Amino acid sequence: MRRRPNYLAGAGSLVWLVLVGLPLYVMLAATLRTRQAYAENGPVSLPDSFTLDNFTGAFDSGFGQYFFNTLVVTACVIGIVLLLVPPLAYAIVRSRGRATSAIFRLFLLGLAIPAQAVIVPMFYLISEAGLYDNLLGVILPRAAFCLPMSALILSGSMRDISPELYEAMAMDGASLRRMFFQLVMPLSRGGLSTIVVFSALQAWNGFLFPLVLTQSDFTKVVTLGLYNFQTAHGIDIPGLLGAVVLSMVPILLVYLFARRALVQGLMGVGGK
Template sequence: MIIKKIKAALIYLFLLIWLIITGYPMIFLVQNSFKIKMEFFQKPVWSLPASFTIKNYLDVINSGFYIYFFNSIIVCFISVFLIIIVSSLASYAIARIDFKFNKIIYILFLAGMMIPIHSTLIPIYKITLSLGIYDRLSALIGPYVAFSLPISVFILTGFINDIPYELEEAAIIDGANRIRIFKDIILPLVKPAISTVAIYNLTLLWNSFAYALVLTSSPTKRILTLGLFEFQGQHGIDIPLTLTALFLSVLPLIILYVFLQEHIIKGMTAGALKG
């Protein structure tokens, strides 16, 4: 009994230390975002602010930061929506429909995960120019969707393959067609996987930088990561102001995780145990 309590205490101690190590960067951002510029240089960086001020937050918002924020929301959410639709349909076709090039198409999707993003910047830039959508938010959606499909199809195909085919056979006997089967049977059963795909891609696209740098140029078309890059260049000396912008940029993902952590855990663990 005593040994079990000691083990439990050591585990909780380890988790507490790990929480401090992983959580302190966020605490560092928050506490220094309330400092003025001179205070940051005159006092230790880990000290609390002498007086909490929201001046940095007001300056960040007035600098046009909200434009980058809303641009990222528009691009990321439209891209994730399209990724879910296309990848779920493609995964169902690969997993359940027996056609001639089934395996070849699946292998091509998997091969897409090995293509470095930076090797495609010049071709995509030329395609964007030829389509007349350069320096538009829509120019980012196509590459975002295309390079997110391989991993999304890989995840969803694995989940669909684990669904017993007898469920579809029973639906076919009752007169259901492919669309009805996909909508009423497959989609409800792969919700954990769809949640995983959505959250994974949203996090990845929210932090994307290369395509925004190459395919946009106007300040009003910049997304959050590119805006932060420019923001750091403009306010490189004002570290508290830059840290404030960084905190505001990661805050949506933190809030999203807090409210959707149950779905994230289900999505990561679903299918791990097979009956």
């Protein structure tokens, strides 16, 4: 039986493609044009000439320092999450005590507390600790806000590991430490990839903590560095979009390398 074409679905897909593709085209086309050509021809017109000055100009204006600072913050946040969350999730999954369950529920209350609600006491604590205008003062609170969601994701992934595998290793005389490193960690690659990408996104796109807890150009990150393209005389839109494209590259690379394990972790079958 011949199936009738679904014209409504095709039209909807075309509209979705235009809505998604047009902004991407405007962004990429603007990065390859001069500011004058962009102002004269408009954002949607085809570029008549190409230039890489917007990318080189971004680094000349100090964007390289902001890029490096963001890499440091992101790498440190991921490191803290990977150091603390796997043992925590392992204890949550393997423990049968009520105290552990109660502590885990209390820990998950962090998901209900927005950063905006604690930014004032956070500013006071960071200032009293002598970490104001220091990258460490951005890393620690960002990592703290990543822990509850990361623990929830990874504990769900570890629960997919069959109890028979634990019993088999226990019969072989394996200790809890050996089970953790030789069984749980290899079978939790999906969950680990998920929390790495989640933490990287949170750290790389973070705006509130760097805005409040840093001040000098030496500690700026990319989300704050984009303000440099706005002056009293207007906004350098091609330069701004060039910096935006540069800021997207690391996160896209993280996703490309971890996409398969990331999808498995989000589907809850990372340990299968």
